[in-house]
Amino acid sequence: MIKFIHCADLHLDAPFQLNGxxxxxxxxxxxxxxxxxxxxxxxxxxxQQVDFVLITGDLLSDNQTLKTTVYLKKQFxxxxxxxxxxxxVLGKTDDHLRTVRWPDNIIIFGDQVESYQFITKEGxxxxxxxxxxxxxxxxxxxxxxxxxxxxxxxxxxIGESGxxxxxxxxxxxxxxxxxxxxxxxxxxxxxxxxxxGNIQSYLLHQTGQKGYLMIEGDHIEMKVIFVPTQHIIFxxxxxxxxxxxxxxxxQLISEFKARxxxxxxxxxxxxxxxxxxxxxxxxLLADVLKLVQQQEVYENEFVWIDALTVQQNDRTTxxxxxxESMLKDRTLFERAMQPLFHDAEMNxxxxxxxxxxxxxxxxxxxxKLKARLKPDEx
Numbered sequence: 001m002i003k004f005i006h007c008a009d010l011h012l013d014a015p016f017q018l019n020g021x022x023x024x025x026x027x028x029x030x031x032x033x034x035x036x037x038x039x040x041x042x043x044x045x046x047x048q049q050v051d052f053v054l055i056t057g058d059l060l061s062d063n064q065t066l067k068t069t070v071y072l073k074k075q076f077x078x079x080x081x082x083x084x085x086x087x088x089v090l091g092k093t094d095d096h097l098r099t100v101r102w103p104d105n106i107i108i109f110g111d112q113v114e115s116y117q118f119i120t121k122e123g124x125x126x127x128x129x130x131x132x133x134x135x136x137x138x139x140x141x142x143x144x145x146x147x148x149x150x151x152x153x154x155x156x157x158i159g160e161s162g163x164x165x166x167x168x169x170x171x172x173x174x175x176x177x178x179x180x181x182x183x184x185x186x187x188x189x190x191x192x193x194x195x196x197g198n199i200q201s202y203l204l205h206q207t208g209q210k211g212y213l214m215i216e217g218d219h220i221e222m223k224v225i226f227v228p229t230q231h232i233i234f235x236x237x238x239x240x241x242x243x244x245x246x247x248x249x250x251q252l253i254s255e256f257k258a259r260x261x262x263x264x265x266x267x268x269x270x271x272x273x274x275x276x277x278x279x280x281x282x283x284l285l286a287d288v289l290k291l292v293q294q295q296e297v298y299e300n301e302f303v304w305i306d307a308l309t310v311q312q313n314d315r316t317t318x319x320x321x322x323x324e325s326m327l328k329d330r331t332l333f334e335r336a337m338q339p340l341f342h343d344a345e346m347n348x349x350x351x352x353x354x355x356x357x358x359x360x361x362x363x364x365x366x367x368k369l370k371a372r373l374k375p376d377e378x
């Protein structure tokens with residue numbers, strides 16, 4: 001039996017890319033988010049007594065510092081003290097790692113294919129084959145099919161630069177540990193080919209749970225389980241809104257935050273779905289966002305609303321006063337438009353009406369008219 005962890009795309013110390021202001025207390029959580037996530041992984045590796053940890057690329061971010069390197073050394077030493085090896089293929093941001101003197105439980109694959117033999121606690125033989133910064137598969141040895149376990153490690157995305165799944169299949173490995181994608185993906189179960197995704201989001205589109213894969217099994221069968229580690233979760237949500245007053249929207253968001261707080265620290269992009277005929281006042285929306293952010297400043301398990309937008313559902317009715325034949329009648333349309341186009345002052349600001357669609361013009365006009373008629377709400 002074998003048990004190991006597969007992780008990738010750690011991007012330790014990567015700065016979060018948010019839309020704007022974040023309170024100082026929440027910023028402190030953001031600074032340490034990737035480190036907290038990796039701490040969880042290291043602790044799990046020790047508690048679960050894994051045989052080894054595989055890291056497939058991009059341990060560091062472009063923001064790498066001496067502090068990050070010192071931190072990594074300490075974590076790798078913890079694994080060494082527990083008798084756990086770490087096998088690493090480098091990604092685009094990891095060149096610096098080649099020059100560091102690591103504990104002797106750390107194996108970093110070079111620029112040519114290398115293979116290492118590992119004997120598990122239970123006496124099983126494992127061969128690990130890897131290559132840093134490349135995916136030239138012709139030099140990977142083919143499994144000769146015995147009771148040993150073969151694992152391949154690569155950084156790169158299938159389908160790019162001639163990197164094809166079929167080439168992986170032909171090596172007859174039991175598990176392919178891939179990196180280079182922030183999105184978790186099970187490419188195949190026979191053989192096992194997996195991207196674990198990153199362990200902590202730092203970009204707004206990296207939504208949902210993040211973590212590592214725990215793999216356990218033998219040369220006949222392997223079980224792969226996802227284990228979340230994210231310190232802060234990113235999510236996008238849509239909320240239907242009925243009451244578009246300031247108090248109505250505040251109440252809606254307060255109820256949303258109460259439901260999500262039990263999920264832990266989170267950064268959310270909210271889109272209100274407005275099915276009212278009247279649009280939401282943009283100034284009101286900005287005031288609401290400021291208020292809901294101020295409420296989270298001292299929350300430990302914060303639900304931070306990073307962005308608040310509105311999707312205005314089409315509830316226009318004016319065009320329904322015209323039957324289909326009237327909408328298609330260009331004579332009526334031209335008669336209505338001629339006073340504008342014959343006005344010397346207005347004409348220079350107008351597009352050629354031959355390119356205008358009557359129905360679209362009526363619907364747009366109704367939305368703008370209703371916005372002008374609706375009083376501001378505070």
